[in-house]
Amino acid sequence: MATLLRTITLPTDPDQIWSAIKGFDKLASWHPRIPPSEMEGNTDPNTPGSVRRFIVDGNVVAREKLIEHDDQGRTYSYEVLDKPIPVDNYIARIEVVPTPDGCEVRWTATYDGADEIIPVVENAFGDGVYSVGLDALRDRFDRR
Numbered sequence: 001m002a003t004l005l006r007t008i009t010l011p012t013d014p015d016q017i018w019s020a021i022k023g024f025d026k027l028a029s030w031h032p033r034i035p036p037s038e039m040e041g042n043t044d045p046n047t048p049g050s051v052r053r054f055i056v057d058g059n060v061v062a063r064e065k066l067i068e069h070d071d072q073g074r075t076y077s078y079e080v081l082d083k084p085i086p087v088d089n090y091i092a093r094i095e096v097v098p099t100p101d102g103c104e105v106r107w108t109a110t111y112d113g114a115d116e117i118i119p120v121v122e123n124a125f126g127d128g129v130y131s132v133g134l135d136a137l138r139d140r141f142d143r144r
Contacts, residue, residue, distance in 0.1 A: 001089075002118050004109040006130035012141040014103035018074040018096045021105075021137070024066050025052055030140070031133040035061065046071075051081065067091065085120055087113035105134060 010017060020030055025045035028034045035054045043050040046069040054062045063081040070076065075095035083090065092109040107130040113121065 001110050004126050007104055007106045008134040008138055009104045010141050011102040014096045014098045032136050033132050087111040
């Protein structure tokens with residue numbers, strides 16, 4: 001099993017960050033590269049088992065299922081259902097962890113894949129999605 005991890009530390013109250021990112025259906029509201037999503041079956045977006053689908057030009061391009069959503073713990077995890085890269089059991093997690101000077105936002109994933117696919121996942125998801133999203137949070141919340 002491989003692990004992917006990207007983090008950012010912000011001088012911001014953890015609840016303020018969590019408020020901005022906690023909606024499973026609101027990823028596109030803070031991430032500049034993510035297309036809009038909608039919930040399948042009009043389900044509650046923060047109820048485990050609900051599925052979000054990302055839509056580009058009227059076509060569903062990806063689907064993800066919420067596994068856990070914990071407001072008190074400031075975290076949610078989800079499973080990638082449509083795999084653009086040949087991996088299995090791709091489970092991602094976003095969490096906001098308090099620090100003495102603000103918080104750390106962690107975006108992690110575990111997955112099964114061949115050794116040669118790890119650099120592809122690191123580039124596509126780690127750098128192209130996770131880091132871009134975390135950088136957008138820094139641009140929005142780090143007023144230093």
